[in-house]
Amino acid sequence: MSFARVLVVDDEPMNLEIIGEYLSDSDYQPEMVESGEAAWAALSDEQHGFDLILLDRMMPGLDGIELLRRIKSEPRLRELPVIMQTAAATPNQVREGLQSGAHYYLTKPFEQGTLLAIMRSALDELRNRRDLADRIHAQRSAIALVRRGTYEVRTLEEAQILAGYLAQICPEPETAAMGLSELIINGIEHGNLGITYAEKSRLKQEDGWSEEIARRLALEENAAKRVIVDLSRDSEALSFRITDQGQGFDWDRYLEFDPERAFDPNGRGIALARSLAFASVNYLGNGNIVEAAISLGDDRG
Numbered sequence: 001m002s003f004a005r006v007l008v009v010d011d012e013p014m015n016l017e018i019i020g021e022y023l024s025d026s027d028y029q030p031e032m033v034e035s036g037e038a039a040w041a042a043l044s045d046e047q048h049g050f051d052l053i054l055l056d057r058m059m060p061g062l063d064g065i066e067l068l069r070r071i072k073s074e075p076r077l078r079e080l081p082v083i084m085q086t087a088a089a090t091p092n093q094v095r096e097g098l099q100s101g102a103h104y105y106l107t108k109p110f111e112q113g114t115l116l117a118i119m120r121s122a123l124d125e126l127r128n129r130r131d132l133a134d135r136i137h138a139q140r141s142a143i144a145l146v147r148r149g150t151y152e153v154r155t156l157e158e159a160q161i162l163a164g165y166l167a168q169i170c171p172e173p174e175t176a177a178m179g180l181s182e183l184i185i186n187g188i189e190h191g192n193l194g195i196t197y198a199e200k201s202r203l204k205q206e207d208g209w210s211e212e213i214a215r216r217l218a219l220e221e222n223a224a225k226r227v228i229v230d231l232s233r234d235s236e237a238l239s240f241r242i243t244d245q246g247q248g249f250d251w252d253r254y255l256e257f258d259p260e261r262a263f264d265p266n267g268r269g270i271a272l273a274r275s276l277a278f279a280s281v282n283y284l285g286n287g288n289i290v291e292a293a294i295s296l297g298d299d300r301g
Contacts, residue, residue: 005050005051006051006053006054007030007031007033007054009054009056009059009064010085011034011035015056015085016034019115022115022116026116028052035059035061036062036064036067037062040062052126053082054083054119058086058087069101072101079126081103081123083105083118084104085105085106085108085110086105086106092259104265106118117265118265120204120207120265128160128178129174129177132160132174133177134164147233151228151229152229153188154188154217156185156189159227163177163178166231169238170238171294178273178277179274179276179277180277182269183290183292184227184242187290188227189213190249191245191248192225193213193216194246200266201267205265226245228242230242236295237279237296238293239291239292241290241291242291242292243288246288250287251283252283255270255271256271257271258271277292277294279295280293
């Protein structure tokens, strides 16, 4: 069995004990520390090997927000997913955490099922990013001369492969791969397959998301549906037009991080793509078409 190593940071021994019980008999190997300083010392070891951080916000000394900022400013640690656990859950407090890099939130007290669902979601996203990075390094020269192209995908696996392929042409391939993956997968899940935000939240909580994707892909009504990705490149920018065959969605709610959704296991992908990967992201009409651009600046390779 492969265990994910989790750094659990909380100044309350009782909280550490509860989390330890929640993670017993699971695929997680927790390491408990009682302060931000101890957590930073553990993370400063280049051989730390952590896959995930479960971080208390309110601690004496080096608190959760300041530790989070240190983590996100360190290139070696930046990709580590951080789940912030807190009793400080006002919109402004959540917004501060989101802006500091905590895209996953838990409100104390929380139940075991909620904790495990958020952890699964965070680790799934990390594994997807790492898979995309591997594809980027393997395919870099294959797309160097492409200036225009049209691509079709049907499944989530195909979306990941295409995102990794198209990212080769981008100045920051790993970030671009993440952004493209989010937008294409959104077109498959919510567009072609018609999975609503509430349904995805429930499926993530119940660990049934992958099975439901497979079930809907197998339906006759979805057999011919594709997401179309059009690429064009000029001296100034890379432009991507992503079109699905769904009925659209209320896209403007998802362009920014919303504190009210910070505690859900999903719902951050479009905002992440917009803030990190693209110079612009614009949904058209009812939302089944999105145009995203990456500025080339002086990198016109």
